[in-house]
Amino acid sequence: MTGLGRTAALAAVLLAVTTGAAACGGGGKSSDGTFTMGHSEPDHLTPGNTTSSYSFDVITNLFDNIEGLTKDGKPYPLAAQSVDTTDQKTWTIKLQPGRKFHNGEPVTASSFADAWNWAAFGPNGTQANEYFQHVQGYADLNPADTNAKPKADKLSGVQVVDDTTLKITLDGAFSQFPFLLTYPAYAPMPKAAFKDMKAYDDHPIGNGPYEMDGNWQHNVQVKAKAFPDYQGPRKPHNKGITWKSYASADTAYTDLRAGRIDVLQTIPAAKVPEAKRLLGDRFIAHKKSTIDYLGFPLWDSRYANPKFRQAISMAIDRQGINKAVYNGDYIVADSILPPAIQGHRDNACGELCTYNPAKAKQLFQEAGGFKGSMELYFSNAQPTYYQWMQIVANSLKQNLGITDVQFRQIPASDYFSLLRKHQEKGPYRQNWEADYPSPQNYLENMYGPGNRMNWNNKQFNDLIVKANGAPNQDEAIKDYNQAEDVALQEMPQIPLWTWAGQAGRSSKVDNVTITPYALGLLVDEVTVKK
């Protein structure tokens, strides 16, 4: 090789390495009438196969369930004309006639039945399987012995009477069934879905106000456009929406500032003061239904005395923590239910949730004090958990004289497995976000039989059964509230605070309403400036 040849070869090698790896990618700016939302990547877009709120943000706009939710969290018939019952156990659903899926297929009673059967069938391994457990026949699809073959592949409680009529039989009276029908897993699916469920997950075909605009581009975006043949009440006021995936909330916030996205549902906590200043009236404070608790492992005899648990509750300065950790934006809990949920009563918890070191000390001594070390469990999902746990630990030291407090910070991916297996050895952080805005969703899931604390109270369980069988919502709420009072007195789990939502919008969009429910942003109501 000559000198020149070598140089040329060197250049060729560099050029090959450089160009070989680079291929062209592209994308465009959103066109008129559509807007972009900063978002986290969903896990699935098939309604029965997800419990992720990021998936719900998309799904609730692609699908119309039998029941929808109003802004204040009440169910109303959406894809249905009527939902009737006399005994809270059998329900007759009349569908709106003439409604269509995005591919032109008519929405019939079997569209719902097929979708529910698919989601509830154990071997399909869907994430939302458990949400069908109230329907009669669920056990036949999900045998207790995991190696056994299921006896049936259809829910016996779901009967297609004719094209527009469904008859649902539940395993017992359940007055809150209309709320459950708003849950995204109860959406219908067209026949086309079942030919290829994998393809459907990337391009779900629904009956809602928006239809997919191209396939889901994983980790990049989900695009949807207004469905021109939509017959329901949620007619879009814009032409479409793009949910853009962000791995970091900080970056999404930066893009909101740069005007590259129009709505951001969650501004990172550390940026909130700055966002309030920079965004002005484009900063949106909204309610949330997520509430934090501190649960006790009641199988440990040191935590078995209700007086002891009350003492801990009264030794925690909720407002102080709120100010120190959450800029004072969170809402201090005065009930097991957050304010956005029907049945919430102001100050239901009373003095038991009020900071009172002297009373706490007295109750603590009556309960016989505490021996050994107290281990506090929480996950590493948010840095704020550790911050407030430290304050709690200090309060317990100062107010109750519990000096030996240990922190157990667990990786987020293992945290819930650990709690499920009852491996925690001390009080643990717990939170609950409403699946559907009924008090039952909080009370029965967290305090009912088989709960995480191992708390078992007959009076509470009976009241829940009574409420589930109540003939109307007012009576149901009354019974749920009585059950709540029992749980508050016993305090197996201390309510701490309700989260606050902090969103922002660009000047391009208006009418941005964010609900505290699975619905999230009311996409159809957003208007886009030309």
Place this chain on the structure above:
Amino acid sequence: MWRYALRRLLQAVPVFIGTTLLIYLLVFALPGDPIQAMAGDKPVPDTVLHTLRERYNLNDPLLEQYGKYMWGLLVHGDLGENYDGQKVSAMLGGRWAVTAKLAVTAWVFELLLGITLGVWAGLRRGKLADTLVLGGTTLLIAVPVFVVGYTAQILLGVRWPIFPSAGIDDGWPYSYLLPGMVLGSFGLSYVARLTRTSLAENLRADYVRTARAKGLSRSRVVVRHGLRNSLIPVVTYLGVDFGALMGGAIVTEGIFNLPGVGQQVFQSIQLKEGPVVVGAVTLLVLVFILVNLVVDLVYGLLDPRIRYD
């Protein structure tokens, strides 16, 4: 030379098997149950857990799992699925393109600007240019990449929006310029310093004096005699660095919301998604092997005294 290249490529085979097994073991050793973790705090019945564990062979002993994975990979060319049922090949495919574009942008940036600055400083040793380059590169090395990243993003993406603040909407190269420069700034400093030192030293060598005495032009002396011989350490660094850049830059990808391999591996380790981690890291190992081979071959082009047997 070709025999040498072939031998090096064959050495990649045991390395490939070793790494896949090692990574598989490591991911397996992580605590926690990936299927439970997927559901978060929402209830999942045992039938579903059982079905999913069976589907992804999680009930089998470790070596059998690894065997099934390798069988799928070698016999069917199938990288498997993550626990959401997404094909790993499809997941990584798009991400490799992003990472490759980012890595190439950063690499070209540090190569061109780094060598230029190095030559500039090397020729003016002890003068103002030298001091500026040394000071500037020291600063870039000292400041962590996330500070450089966020600062550049706020200044050049939001305050004076010359570049897109984040995302890949504008395609290559526009979307990748700013993150590429941020990512390349660290390597740039090393390349500049290596070039400067190496060049300054070689310019004092006997053969350069001889070349000058022969009456060759200054540019020919610097480029053909001085620089070429000075590039060996620089090429070594650039090669290793290209491999590292291809590994994905978790921080830079995060700041600029680029869906690249780094973020995927980071997420998948947290979710204990064995097939994804193994697939990504194995490819990465192959890239490293290949790049190092290219570097070794380039030595011969730069310095004729180096021979391959």
